[in-house]
Amino acid sequence: MIKSLTTKELKELDKFTIQKIGIPSLVLMERASLAIRDITLAQHYDLSKVVIVAGYGNNGGDGLAVARLLKIKGVNVSIINVGNAKHESSEHATQSKICDYYKIPTTSRLASLSSATLVIDAIFGVGIDRPVTGEYLTAIQAINHSATTVSIDVPSGLNSDTGIPLNEAVHADLTIAIAFNKLGFNTNSGKEYTGKVIVADDMGIYYF
Numbered sequence: 001m002i003k004s005l006t007t008k009e010l011k012e013l014d015k016f017t018i019q020k021i022g023i024p025s026l027v028l029m030e031r032a033s034l035a036i037r038d039i040t041l042a043q044h045y046d047l048s049k050v051v052i053v054a055g056y057g058n059n060g061g062d063g064l065a066v067a068r069l070l071k072i073k074g075v076n077v078s079i080i081n082v083g084n085a086k087h088e089s090s091e092h093a094t095q096s097k098i099c100d101y102y103k104i105p106t107t108s109r110l111a112s113l114s115s116a117t118l119v120i121d122a123i124f125g126v127g128i129d130r131p132v133t134g135e136y137l138t139a140i141q142a143i144n145h146s147a148t149t150v151s152i153d154v155p156s157g158l159n160s161d162t163g164i165p166l167n168e169a170v171h172a173d174l175t176i177a178i179a180f181n182k183l184g185f186n187t188n189s190g191k192e193y194t195g196k197v198i199v200a201d202d203m204g205i206y207y208f
C-alpha cells in the first residue's frame with residue numbers, strides 16, 4: 001500500500017532532500033513535472049485546448065514546467081496566473097522565464113477557462129495555510145465550472161491533512177500526488193475533491 005503522509009512530514013522530507021542530500025529543488029520539480037506530463041498524456045483526455053491555472057508558489061512552478069513539457073510535445077497550452085507576483089518563489093520565477101522563451105501564452109484573465117478542454121490546477125499544493133478568498137476563490141470557482149480537471153499534488157484549496165476545504169477547493173477528476181499520497185485524501189471529504197488519485201512516486205525525495 002502507498003504510504004500517506006502529513007503536510008509536516010512532506011515538508012520535512014522535501015527539506016531533507018534539498019538541504020541535506022543536496023538534490024536541487026528545480027531537479028525535484030522537473031522530475032515531478034515529467035511524471036505529471038506522462039500521467040496526463042496517458043489518460044487520453046481531449047488536449048485540444050489545455051489551460052494551466054498557476055499560483056506563484058512551487059505548485060504553480062510545477063504547473064509552468066508541465067506547460068512547457070506539454071508544449072514541447074505539441075499540445076496547445078496556455079497559462080493563467082492567479083495571485084500576487086510579489087510572492088513569487090524563485091523556482092516559479094525560473095519556470096516563468098523558460099515559458100517566455102517557449103512563447104507560451106500567459107494571462108491573468110480567467111476568460112479562456114470557458115473554452116478549455118482540459119484544465120490543470122496548479123494554484124496551491126501543500127503550501128496552503130489559510131482560507132481561500134478573493135481572486136483565488138474566483139479562480140477555483142471558475143475551474144469548478146469548466147472542463148475535466150487534473151490537480152497537481154493537491155486539489156487547490158484542500159487541506160491535505162484533513163481532506164476538508166479551506167473555504168473552497170477544486171473538484172478534480174484526477175489528482176496527481178507528488179512523491180506520496182496525502183493523509184487527507186483517504187477521508188470521505190477528501191475523496192470528493194481529489195477524484196481519482198495517482199501517486200507519482202519516483203521523485204527522488206528522501207524516504208525514511
Ligand SMILES: NC(=O)C1=CN([C@@H]2O[C@H](COP(=O)(O)OP(=O)(O)OC[C@H]3O[C@@H](n4cnc5c(N)ncnc54)[C@H](O)[C@@H]3O)[C@@H](O)[C@H]2O)[C@@H](O)CC1
Nearest residue numbers: 025028029057058059124125126127128129130131132153
Ligand atoms: N522543490 C520542492 O520543494 C518541490 C515542491 N513541489 C511542489 O511545491 C508545492 C509546495 O509549494 P509551496 O511550498 O511553494 O506552496 P504552494 O505552491 O502550495 O503555495 C504557494 C503560496 O501560497 C501562499 N498561500 C497559502 N495559502 C494561501 C491562501 N489561502 N491565499 C493566498 N495565498 C496563500 C503561501 O504563503 C505559499 O507560499 C507542492 O505541493 C508541490 O506541488 C514539487 O515541485 C516537488 C518539489
Ligand SMILES: [K+]
Nearest residue numbers: 121124154156
Ligand atoms: K494544485
